[in-house]
Amino acid sequence: MRSSPVTLEILSRRLTAVVEEMAETIRRTSFSVFVKQTADFGTCLVTPDGEVFAAPRSISGNLMIGLPARAAIESLAPYAPGDIGISNDPDATGGLVTHLPDVWTWAPLYAEGRVVAYAFSFVHASDIGGSVPGSISWTHTDRAQEGVLVPPAKLYDAGRENTALLRTVLANTRVPEENRGDIDAQITGLTAAQRRIDEIVAAYGAEALTDAMADLLDEAAARAAVLLSQLGEGTYRFVDYVEGLTAPGPDGQETVTVPPTRLALELTLAAGRPHLSFKGTSPQVAEAINLPTGGAPGHYMLVFALVNYLVSKDPGIPYNSGLVRAVTADLPPGSVVNPGAGATCGVRAAVFFRIMDCVLGCLAQAAPADALATGSGAVAIATVAHTDPVTGRRRVAVGQPLTGGSGGRPGLDGLHGTSFTGGWLRNVPNELLEQDAPVLVEEYRYRPGSGGAGRHPGGAGITLRLRALADGVTLAVRGMERLLFAPWGLHGGGTGVPGRAVLNPGTPGERRLGRVNVVTLAAGDVLLVETAGGGGLGPPGDRPAEAVAADVARGLLDDERARSAYGVVLRPDGTVDGPATAVARTRTAAREPVFTLGAARTAYERRWPERVQRALVDEVAHHPPTVRAQVYRAAYIAADAGAGPDRPVTTEAVREAVRRAAGQPGTGTVPDGTDIATDTDTGDTSTGVSRPHPPTTGVTP
Numbered sequence: 001m002r003s004s005p006v007t008l009e010i011l012s013r014r015l016t017a018v019v020e021e022m023a024e025t026i027r028r029t030s031f032s033v034f035v036k037q038t039a040d041f042g043t044c045l046v047t048p049d050g051e052v053f054a055a056p057r058s059i060s061g062n063l064m065i066g067l068p069a070r071a072a073i074e075s076l077a078p079y080a081p082g083d084i085g086i087s088n089d090p091d092a093t094g095g096l097v098t099h100l101p102d103v104w105t106w107a108p109l110y111a112e113g114r115v116v117a118y119a120f121s122f123v124h125a126s127d128i129g130g131s132v133p134g135s136i137s138w139t140h141t142d143r144a145q146e147g148v149l150v151p152p153a154k155l156y157d158a159g160r161e162n163t164a165l166l167r168t169v170l171a172n173t174r175v176p177e178e179n180r181g182d183i184d185a186q187i188t189g190l191t192a193a194q195r196r197i198d199e200i201v202a203a204y205g206a207e208a209l210t211d212a213m214a215d216l217l218d219e220a221a222a223r224a225a226v227l228l229s230q231l232g233e234g235t236y237r238f239v240d241y242v243e244g245l246t247a248p249g250p251d252g253q254e255t256v257t258v259p260p261t262r263l264a265l266e267l268t269l270a271a272g273r274p275h276l277s278f279k280g281t282s283p284q285v286a287e288a289i290n291l292p293t294g295g296a297p298g299h300y301m302l303v304f305a306l307v308n309y310l311v312s313k314d315p316g317i318p319y320n321s322g323l324v325r326a327v328t329a330d331l332p333p334g335s336v337v338n339p340g341a342g343a344t345c346g347v348r349a350a351v352f353f354r355i356m357d358c359v360l361g362c363l364a365q366a367a368p369a370d371a372l373a374t375g376s377g378a379v380a381i382a383t384v385a386h387t388d389p390v391t392g393r394r395r396v397a398v399g400q401p402l403t404g405g406s407g408g409r410p411g412l413d414g415l416h417g418t419s420f421t422g423g424w425l426r427n428v429p430n431e432l433l434e435q436d437a438p439v440l441v442e443e444y445r446y447r448p449g450s451g452g453a454g455r456h457p458g459g460a461g462i463t464l465r466l467r468a469l470a471d472g473v474t475l476a477v478r479g480m481e482r483l484l485f486a487p488w489g490l491h492g493g494g495t496g497v498p499g500r501a502v503l504n505p506g507t508p509g510e511r512r513l514g515r516v517n518v519v520t521l522a523a524g525d526v527l528l529v530e531t532a533g534g535g536g537l538g539p540p541g542d543r544p545a546e547a548v549a550a551d552v553a554r555g556l557l558d559d560e561r562a563r564s565a566y567g568v569v570l571r572p573d574g575t576v577d578g579p580a581t582a583v584a585r586t587r588t589a590a591r592e593p594v595f596t597l598g599a600a601r602t603a604y605e606r607r608w609p610e611r612v613q614r615a616l617v618d619e620v621a622h623h624p625p626t627v628r629a630q631v632y633r634a635a636y637i638a639a640d641a642g643a644g645p646d647r648p649v650t651t652e653a654v655r656e657a658v659r660r661a662a663g664q665p666g667t668g669t670v671p672d673g674t675d676i677a678t679d680t681d682t683g684d685t686s687t688g689v690s691r692p693h694p695p696t697t698g699v700t701p
Contacts, residue, residue, distance in 0.1 A: 001218070002211035008219075011204065011212035012318060015054040018196040019043045022121060022189035023059045029188055031181025032126045033436070034398040037428045040124035043189060045109070045117050048073070052321040053117070053213045062424050064120075065307045066300035066324045068293075072096045072106060073118055075152035079108040082159030084190060086183075087152040088128065091341045095294025098301060098352075099345045100147045101125045101135050103183065105155065107190040109197045111206035117213065119193035123182045126383070126398050127174040133396045134383030136346035136478040138517055140288040143342050148172035156187075174385075174396045220322030225272035227313050228326075231366045235268045238361030239280075239610070241601075242289055242350045243484055245514065259636035260604070261285055261336055262613055263354045267362035276302060277330040278337050280614050283621065283628040285336055288344035291351045295331050295338050298324035301352045302337070305359035308420065309370070334625035347478050353377050353421045354481075357488075360407075364490055364594070369410065373452065373490040373535035375419030376404025376461055376499070378481035380516075380529060384437040385474040397436035399466070399475075400444070401425040402529060404482070405451050405459025408493055408537025414459030416446045416556075419534065438470035447497075447530050448555055452486075452596075453565035454493030454536020455543050460556055461499060461531035468521035475527060477501070480515035482532040485604070489596035493536025494565060498600075502528045535596070540566045541585050545576045607640075608649050615651045619658040627662070634661035 003011070022043040030036045042064055045054040050070030056062065071094030076085045084107045090097045097104055102122045109117040128135045128147035135147040143149065150169055155162050166183070170176035200209055245258040264280035276297070284290050293299040303324045310323055317323070331338035336351055357374045364371035382399035403425065406415040430441040443465035451458035466475075486495035501513040505528045513519060513527075521527065548568040551557045562568045567585035569577040616639070620632045635657035643649045 001215050003208065003215045007204065007208060008212055008215050011200065011209065012216055014196075014200055015045060015212070015216075016057065016319070018193055019045055019054050020056045020059055021196065022119065022193050023056045025189045025192050026121060026123065026182075026185045027059065029181075030123065030185040032123075032175070032178040032398070033428055033432055034126045035123050035182050035185070037426060037432065038398065038401050039424065039426050040401075041122060043119070043121045045193065046073070046106075046120055047117060047213055047217075048115060051217060051325075053217055055319055057319055063300050063304065065319065065321055066296070066298040066303045066327075067120070067321065068095050068296040068299060069106070069118065069120060070094070071294065072104065072152055076154055079115060080158045081108070081110055082156055083108060083154055084156040084187060085152055086155040086165075087150050088147075089149055089151045090292035090294075090345060092151045093294075095292050095296050095299055098292055098348050099136070100130070100143075100149060101128045101346075103128070103150070103179075103186075105183070105186045105190060107194070109194055111197060111201040111209060114206070116206055116210055117197070119190045121186045121189050123186060125173065125175075125179050125182065127179075127396045129172040129174070132476045132518055133174060133385030133394070133474060134381075134398070134476045134478070136288070136383075137476060138287050138289065138347050138478070138515065140344045140346055141286050143344055146288065146344060146346050155183075174394055216318045217320055217322035217325070220318040220320050221325045223314055223317045224310050224323045225326060227272075227310055228269060228274060229272035231269050231363075233269050233271075234366070235266055236362040236365040237264075237266050238358045238365075239264050240354045240357050240361065241485055241604075242354055243481060243515075256637050256640050258287060259633060259640075261287075261289060261351065262617065263336075263351065263358050264614075265355070265358035265362060267359065267366070269366060273326045273328070274306065275328045275330070278335060279330055279332060280617050281332065281335050281337055282617060283336065283632050284334050284339040284343050284625065286629040286633060288346040289336065289348060289350045290339035290343035290345045291337050291348040291355075292343060292345055293331060293338050295333070297329035297331070298327040299329075301348075302329065302355060303327055304352070305356040305363070305420075309363060313370070332621070334621075334628055340625050349379065349479055350481055353379070356421050361488075361595070368491070371490055371537070372409050372420070373407030373414070373454065373458060373493050373537045374487045375406040375414070375421055375459070375534040376482055376496065376532040377419070377421060377487055378479050378499070378531070379403045379419075379421065379425060380477055380479045380481075380499075380531060382466075382529070383476045383478075384433065384439060385476070386437055386470060387472060389470075395436070397433060398428065399433050400428055400430075400462075400464060402462050402464055402531050404461035404487075404499065404531035405496060405534035407458050407487065407490070407496075407534040408452070408454045408456035410537070411456070413456045414451055414534040414536075416451075416459040417462050418459070438468065438473060440467045440469055441465070442467055442526070446556070447533065449557055449561050450497040450530070450533030451556065452489045452494040452496040452533060452536035453540035453561075454489060455538025455540070456493070457536045457540075457543070457551070458487065458489070458493070458496045458534025461497070461533045464529045466527050466529075468523055468525045468527075471522050473521045474518065475516070475521065476518045477516035477529070480529075483515060485601045486598035487532050487535040488598065488601075489535035490537050491594065492539035493596060494540060495596055495598040496533035496535050499532040500530050545578075545581050549574060549576050606648060607643050612649050612651050612654055616654045616658070619655055623658075623662055631658060631661045
């Protein structure tokens with residue numbers, strides 16, 4: 001260790017204060033609701049080699065650990081005092097950026113005449129241009145649809161603003177004033193970082209600062225290795241899915257239009273060193289869910305669940321990229337977790353969240369006593385666009401970030417209305433949305449009965465009911481997931497109730513919207529969104545009957561679910577009927593599987609056995625990356641069409657389907673001739689509803 005323990009502790013606290021001051025500065029001075037209220041932004045300090053050595057713990061998006069900053073830094077070298085870089089380009093920044101609405105800025109930090117570190121920040125722009133309000137849609141197949149692309153450039157060159165660049169960026173967005181205000185907030189945060197570093201150097205010197213940076217990273221790496229070495233050594237496997245789409249076929253049966261995207265993780269633990277292999281994961285897909293990691297093994301969107309595990313086990317561990325320094329990974333080039341240049345990526349969070357669930361599934365096997373059931377696994381964010389009746393301009397407002405319940409936890413129930421995956425996003429006061437757009441929020445509450453049953457039940461999802469007060473209100477909803485494949489339960493716990501979205505519920509015009517995408521409402525139309533509840537942990541019969549009665553009294557369960565899921569019988573006054581409960585619990589006793597995956601996923605994996613799914617991925621990998629997405633989709637649809645309830649897909653059928661699909665040019669259409677949907681600003685372009693197709697068991701054989 002280069003620093004004395006006392007100095008290291010002092011500088012650790014001061015560096016944390018720097019990044020949290022940067023974050024608080026952005027929050028207080030930003031313009032957009034999505035930054036100011038929802039807190040979808042982040043800050044960190046990075047070594048000259050690109051390793052994060054300080055990140056906030058208590059404010060803003062805590063996604064900084066494992067940030068691949070080196071490519072962005074090198075893209076603008078050399079630097080001078082007063083330089084500030086900007087980019088939202090995933091490819092040019094090597095996976096620092098993962099979708100275009102995240103606008104990153106960075107600046108060199110100087111001490112004693114040399115660069116000792118870099119300050120980084122991002123804000124999620126409410127709109128960055130492109131084909132839909134909010135810029136994000138599942139159906140984008142060309143990055144040009146996703147918004148204005150800003151390769152790494154100096155927004156400030158030695159303190160001089162690049163006004164032409166800034167004007168060009170803002171002119172290509174729907175909310176230029178908000179974006180300008182958010183970028184100015186970032187610049188203010190970067191300036192604050194240099195000011196605080198000056199104060200630290202004045203008190204301790206530049207050498208003490210750089211020594212502390214290195215020591216904090218080393219300490220985090222050493223403590224992480226100790227924690228990981230306490231897990232059972234071995235290889236653990238888990239598979240999960242981003243749901244696909246189906247549509248009614250000519251015979252009235254549902255046919256696949258978009259296959260589920262398979263995430264396969266093999267976590268190997270040896271001597272405190274974790275290796276993440278994503279072999280067997282779906283190739284890059286035509287939907288905008290690809291996750292640009294740049295092939296970085298400790299990428300922040302691969303290791304988030306692992307980082308959370310380490311920090312939960314050792315809350316005092318330094319919070320920096322040393323936590324993932326030892327991580328190695330196999331990220332197949334051209335796969336959905338390491339796509340090629342230009343891959344559409346607006347809804348990459350769908351894959352990010354599912355990777356977290358895969359890591360949790362592996363950790364549940366490696367450390368059963370610490371295991372968590374999975375949460376809702378999604379964050380649905382509705383962007384509301386309308387035409388201002390006075391100015392005639394198109395306006396964009398961000399609605400609630402709708403996550404769902406978290407899974408049951410060791411010794412604790414799941415959290416209601418917030419999940420481990422998106423829990424850092426804060427809700428927006430409904431009054432602000434109603435002020436910014438012609439809508440009325442009629443209902444916003446926890447969703448009763450949605451949490452998975454268990455000794456520690458999953459948290460409840462969220463119900464949002466929103467009414468349009470004018471014609472032409474367009475909602476672009478991203479991130480609706482877990483509509484069919486339920487959040488899984490653990491050690492005997494039940495699955496959470498899947499989510500749903502319905503237009504005009506309870507009326508003759510009621511319509512299920514699947515994952516919504518883009519829908520335009522007329523005055524009086526109602527959109528109902530219900531997010532998934534978390535999975536339960538432990539047998540429901542082990543939950544104290546009085547705790548079940550309390551859940552009923554709080555409106556989280558009704559009497560029927562208390563009886564059917566927990567074997568608890570209540571009297572008319574809400575008290576527990578002891579004798580009747582004893583009988584009911586005897587009848588409901590059952591074995592305790594490690595994972596409770598739910599009927600939809602079990603059916604999918606009967607239809608598409610694990611070995612067949614893997615064969616499809618392997619066969620498609622033999623073809624050029626430029627055609628894999630089309631070949632994968634066409635082959636999947638063709639092979640699935642020949643399957644039935646008692647006729648699973650076979651390896652031979654997959655191989656033949658791939659051969660046939662590879663002979664077709666990449667036309668931008670699925671084999672039945674249906675165009676791959678392209679969103680517009682004003683229409684509902686959903687092509688189907690999410691349906692899980694037969695999944696495999698959560699643990700691959």
